Amino acid sequence: LAQTLPAIVTRRMSEGTVDLDSRRTVTSRTLSGPMIWYPGILISAVYGLLIVVGLVGNITLIRTFCAVRSLRNAPHLFMSSLAVGDLLLLLTCAPVDASRYLTDEWLFGRAGCKLIPFIQLTSVGVSVFTLTVLSADRYKAIVKPMDIQTSNATAKIFIMAAMIWILSMTLAIPEAIFSDLHTFSIGKTNETFVTCAPYSHAGDLHPKIHSMASFLIFYIIPLVIISIYYSFIARSLIRSASNMPGEDNLHVRRQVESRKRLAKTVLVFVGLFAVCWLPSHAVYLYRSYHYAEVDTSLLHFISSVFARILAFANSCINPFALYLLSRSFQKQFNKQLCCCCPRAAVSLPSTSTKRSSIAATLLPCSV
Numbered sequence: 001l002a003q004t005l006p007a008i009v010t011r012r013m014s015e016g017t018v019d020l021d022s023r024r025t026v027t028s029r030t031l032s033g034p035m036i037w038y039p040g041i042l043i044s045a046v047y048g049l050l051i052v053v054g055l056v057g058n059i060t061l062i063r064t065f066c067a068v069r070s071l072r073n074a075p076h077l078f079m080s081s082l083a084v085g086d087l088l089l090l091l092t093c094a095p096v097d098a099s100r101y102l103t104d105e106w107l108f109g110r111a112g113c114k115l116i117p118f119i120q121l122t123s124v125g126v127s128v129f130t131l132t133v134l135s136a137d138r139y140k141a142i143v144k145p146m147d148i149q150t151s152n153a154t155a156k157i158f159i160m161a162a163m164i165w166i167l168s169m170t171l172a173i174p175e176a177i178f179s180d181l182h183t184f185s186i187g188k189t190n191e192t193f194v195t196c197a198p199y200s201h202a203g204d205l206h207p208k209i210h211s212m213a214s215f216l217i218f219y220i221i222p223l224v225i226i227s228i229y230y231s232f233i234a235r236s237l238i239r240s241a242s243n244m245p246g247e248d249n250l251h252v253r254r255q256v257e258s259r260k261r262l263a264k265t266v267l268v269f270v271g272l273f274a275v276c277w278l279p280s281h282a283v284y285l286y287r288s289y290h291y292a293e294v295d296t297s298l299l300h301f302i303s304s305v306f307a308r309i310l311a312f313a314n315s316c317i318n319p320f321a322l323y324l325l326s327r328s329f330q331k332q333f334n335k336q337l338c339c340c341c342p343r344a345a346v347s348l349p350s351t352s353t354k355r356s357s358i359a360a361t362l363l364p365c366s367v
Helices: 007-015 028-032 039-066 074-099 109-142 151-180 205-241 247-288 298-325 327-337 351-362
Strands: 180-186 189-195
Touching: 007 180, 039 074, 039 298, 039 327, 074 109, 074 151, 074 247, 074 298, 109 151, 109 180, 109 247, 151 205, 189 205, 205 247, 247 298, 298 327
Parallel strands: none
Antiparallel strands: 180 189
């Protein structure tokens, strides 16, 4: 989606002004030099923190669902696929994004310019389409529980997850085709730079079409579908509230409550996605409708940084949101995250031995 501008532009944006008297035409290579731009270092450090937190959270989530048989249900398997997409985004696109605040040059060549946007859009597609399928799954579980088929359920879930990945990659192919290294200029300063972008500086029709299509396909349409599913879920829950089985049918009651909790979890995931990706779509739409000039205002700089960091933060927070919403997942997550050594001997003859034994139980195992 919205491409991060190179350091030469972000420096101008952070300053809030441009040199109106400058008439020099220089390349980004000339301007890079040994200059240390401390805001860029700080922004990159935030990216680094997001990458570390996201790797820990998503890898532990996948390990938890793989290790605990009781958690291998349809929603959790889809959440694992979602975590794989988030890991892909954090390992490839986030470091590239961070580098744009540190250097004026595109460091990853023409092949990287085509591959990185393709991976990012694929990950976004996996996220939003998986959330849509999860909403449909919760609709069936709550509104039409009799339609759920238990035979070959796991195999069908894997096939559905694979289809989501194939669809996302297919929709991201145009991103790889059109993205290339293009030369841009900074308004009145006549400074030029080469960066990776979906379209060249000339013309503004294609950027408008591209940004609007991305906004509709990867944001508006899926969220509308999800909203429809959840409106039916809410209506069904309201109708069935008065018909909730009593204590004589405790198993059915617990099953209904479990399905409601999972529906709530999916809704939280959807809300986080909507909030985290809306600013990025908004910035990209703004840039696409002002494609002929580079906006170097301080407001646009702050908005761009906020939008990008918030978008990547969405790849970090899902495991921790699930951690707060599910006690069973919380316990298993803790076990996978912190593997502790076995306790020492049961018999503790002395105070010093007791202290040593207690300390031994708190030492983490070496991995």
